[in-house]
Amino acid sequence: MKEDKRISKEESIITAAEKVFSEVGYKNAKMEEVASVAGITKVTLYAYFQSKENLYMAITFRGFQKLLNGYYQVTEKCKNKSGLISTLSLLDKFMDFSTDNFLYNEALLNYFSLVRSGNEKKLSEAIKESIYFKKMQDIHNLLFKLSAKEILRGKADGSINNNLDPLFLSLHGWTMIIGYSKVLNASGNQDSTIFHMKISDLKKLVLQTAKLTLVNNIGLEEPILNV
Amino acid sequence: MKEDKRISKEESIITAAEKVFSEVGYKNAKMEEVASVAGITKVTLYAYFQSKENLYMAITFRGFQKLLNGYYQVTEKCKNKSGLISTLSLLDKFMDFSTDNFLYNEALLNYFSLVRSGNEKKLSEAIKESIYFKKMQDIHNLLFKLSAKEILRGKADGSINNNLDPLFLSLHGWTMIIGYSKVLNASGNQDSTIFHMKISDLKKLVLQTAKLTLVNNIGLEEPILNV
Amino acid sequence: MKEDKRISKEESIITAAEKVFSEVGYKNAKMEEVASVAGITKVTLYAYFQSKENLYMAITFRGFQKLLNGYYQVTEKCKNKSGLISTLSLLDKFMDFSTDNFLYNEALLNYFSLVRSGNEKKLSEAIKESIYFKKMQDIHNLLFKLSAKEILRGKADGSINNNLDPLFLSLHGWTMIIGYSKVLNASGNQDSTIFHMKISDLKKLVLQTAKLTLVNNIGLEEPILNV
Amino acid sequence: MKEDKRISKEESIITAAEKVFSEVGYKNAKMEEVASVAGITKVTLYAYFQSKENLYMAITFRGFQKLLNGYYQVTEKCKNKSGLISTLSLLDKFMDFSTDNFLYNEALLNYFSLVRSGNEKKLSEAIKESIYFKKMQDIHNLLFKLSAKEILRGKADGSINNNLDPLFLSLHGWTMIIGYSKVLNASGNQDSTIFHMKISDLKKLVLQTAKLTLVNNIGLEEPILNV
DNA sequence: GATGAATGAGATTTCATTCAT
DNA sequence: AATGAATGAAATCTCATTCAT
Secondary structure: OHHHHHHHHHHHHHHHHHHHHHHHOOOOOOHHHHHHHHOOOHHHHHHHOOOHHHHHHHHHHHHHHHHHHHHHHHHHHOOOOOHHHHHHHHHHHHHHHHHHOHHHHHHHHHHHHHOOOOOHHHOOHHHHOOHHHHHHHHHHHHHHHHHHHHHHHHHHHOOOOOOOOHHHHHHHHHHHHHHHHHHHHHHOOOOOEEOOEEHHHHHHHHHHHHHHHHHOOOOOOOOOOOO | OHHHHHHHHHHHHHHHHHHHHHHHOOOOOOHHHHHHHHOOOHHHHHHHOOOHHHHHHHHHHHHHHHHHHHHHHHHHHOOOOOHHHHHHHHHHHHHHHHHHOHHHHHHHHHHHHHHOOOOHHHOOHHHHOOHHHHHHHHHOOHHHHHHHHHHHHHHHHOOOOOOOOHHHHHHHHHHHHHHHHHHHHHHHOOOOOOOOOOHHHHHHHHHHHHHHHHHOOOOOOOOOOOO | OHHHHHHHHHHHHHHHHHHHHHHHOOOOOOHHHHHHHHOOOHHHHHHHOOOHHHHHHHHHHHHHHHHHHHHHHHHHHOOOOOHHHHHHHHHHHHHHHHHHOHHHHHHHHHHHHHHOOOOHHHOOHHHHHOHHHHHHHHHHHHHHHHHHHHHHHHHHHOOOOOOOOHHHHHHHHHHHHHHHHHHHHHHHOOOOOOOOOOHHHHHHHHHHHHHHHHHOOOOOOOOOOOO | OHHHHHHHHHHHHHHHHHHHHHHHOOOOOOHHHHHHHHOOOHHHHHHHOOOHHHHHHHHHHHHHHHHHHHHHHHHHHOOOOOHHHHHHHHHHHHHHHHHHOHHHHHHHHHHHHHOOOOOHHHOOHHHHHOHHHHHHHHHHHHHHHHHHHHHHHHHHHOOOOOOOOHHHHHHHHHHHHHHHHHHHHHHOOOOOEEOOEEHHHHHHHHHHHHHHHHHOOOOOOOOOOOO
16 A cells, blocks of 8 residues: 555656656756655655656666567567567557657667666666666567567467578567668657658668568678678 | 867867766766866866757767777778678667767767757757757768668669668668667667677667568558557 | 652653763764653553653753762762862862763753753753753752852852852853763874873863862953954 | 955955854854855855854854964063963953954854864764864963963963962863853843843952962862861 | 654755856 | 856755644
């Protein structure tokens, strides 16, 4: 009960923070304002989230969770479809997620800038102490694994022919998605254009490319470049 | 003469800033520290660079130039090779650049988030006034155009068969590279039993995928997902 | 019964508060800590004592009572002795009290700073509402009156010859005691080579001085200073 | 030069703080307000004085210095007078000082509450770190010594006959003065009455008592109290 | 009455940026 | 152009006190 209440309050605060951060951006957002929107005082806000950065990590975490839920929904819906379709659907889901949740997308990209092996110094104390930051390592692993699982299924059902390690292919998928989401982040939204090209077209191409990669047994021979 | 001196001082400041930013990250970096490392005072630092953001723009500009130089070197070296090889070599170059120059890579990505459509309002005064920012606006498309040019050459010499707009394909290449550089960070952090793949392998796969995309006439039909 | 219980709880809280205040001083003491030492929660603490100041008043009141009891004991014991001896014994008692009960002594002094003329405005609401504060106002003159009474007796029995108002002499006695207790602290802190005198010696001198003042008919002519 | 400027700025801040503290009292005084009165910002205020407590210590220190100056003036003016007159003049000076400088008097009394041997815990970190607090130990020693010196002179010139250690007599003098100043502090000012008695009369009596103590060769035999 | 959570007011800190000399 | 000092805006913290249950 008590715990429930705390969690629900946390959630409402995060929601308020999302509103404020979305409107004015992380840097310009004031904790005072977040508190006010959440209908609490600054001190209470700090009682729940120990720092502005931690609050942002909480938002990021929520974004990750939402994405994870989406992943679960997709795999559930696709359980009777081929592993390939399931895998591509995950990529599709991710891209839609990035499109529909600008704040989360930004947060997620920020997260990926943060997690740098062996570069502790870049992490502020506040982030190091953020429980959400710690939790996120697990979730982001999980996401990798979930798509790896679908890839594995695809290999089993014959829809995926690439013989590379599923986790590796999963990682490669992320490569394309993250790149896409970054471009999206820079562009504003899917309907906008970049160099006169629609972002939505980029999404289609990413999916096609992913499909090609999975269907064909592409190996790791380096193309002859001689540069 | 005076101008030379000023430029050389600017350079040394930028170098100091790169050192500091690399170590602790942009956000945690203090102007005081930058000044100290550069062997000058804060006010002098401000005399040269009017804001922290402008200083970051200066770094970004340097990164830009370095990458651009690399691009020129590659196209020069590949001028007798096929357009495909040249294009892939550019991607290869970019990946190396991203891996080797974390700070520049981050800065470039940050820049592209800044410069895109509809973001005018989000630009701080400091950035709007940044001379480096202005300089970059003139040349930031160059990178895309350079690779688009090689793709075009590839189409001409028959090594590239994809009929999509070269600039678009060029952008698609970027997405993969960007994702590659971001994912690298995150995965490098992981439990090695899970993500035991080598960075170089991921790079190879990215190149293979790019090659597939360029060689085959992939269109923009969305794969049937039905989710 | 209920009332008894309440009182006993109040007492135990005051005892806890005395412990805490003694250790860290009134200002640094935290209500949280007092509650914790008393084995209750902060809110319960507030249910018994409505403010930190009121709690301090309660302690003061206890100190008052203790001193007053001491005074009664002394006058009782000295009822067959001269008024002079009785008066000096009161001063002696007071000095012992000050030395042995630092907290009470401070509290008493603080109280007298509070209660004096023209300070109405400076009294915080919390103090004005303090029931202990009110209680004390009824009895705080008692101490003076008690010693004034003994002085009066001394004048009657011929042991005291000073013709000044007994209450005034009583007050003068206080000034010496108060000073004694304050200076003790400061000098105890000093380099022992300089202030190598014993506390007990200072006390003796104070008593001697008081005796001199009482025995001789000292008036209020200002000594000629010409400065 | 630089140092001079800093000191002069410090002084002007202390003056501002005295103004504010006098008006509303230490507890109610806001650092923001002090800064504003000093014509600087809060941050600058903190650059000079690291805490509110330290600022108060600075005021206290100033009070001590002022008192010390007064002491020097008195001894200078009295150099051709007897040691007794000089000593009594010091006491007189101190009492006038207490009367004329309510804030300093309060601060000084507070200081004497603070300096307690072996009770480090009562000192807040801020006070422990206060350079003014440290400095004060020296000054308050000096004050003791200055009057001891005059007492010594008095013994030499025959105006003082008490054979007790001059430093000890000096301490005893302080005892009376501090007590007086505390009563003064409680009463408001010299013209006010306490128990229908004038504070100014108390001052006279204190001086008379001191004179008696110095002139007569009072020893330390304890009056027979038998309590 | 007891409890956990919240409030309000102000102290303190951090830094990018600016000013006066 | 260089320097030391100051500013402004917001983050963060501390604690007595109060509220809701």
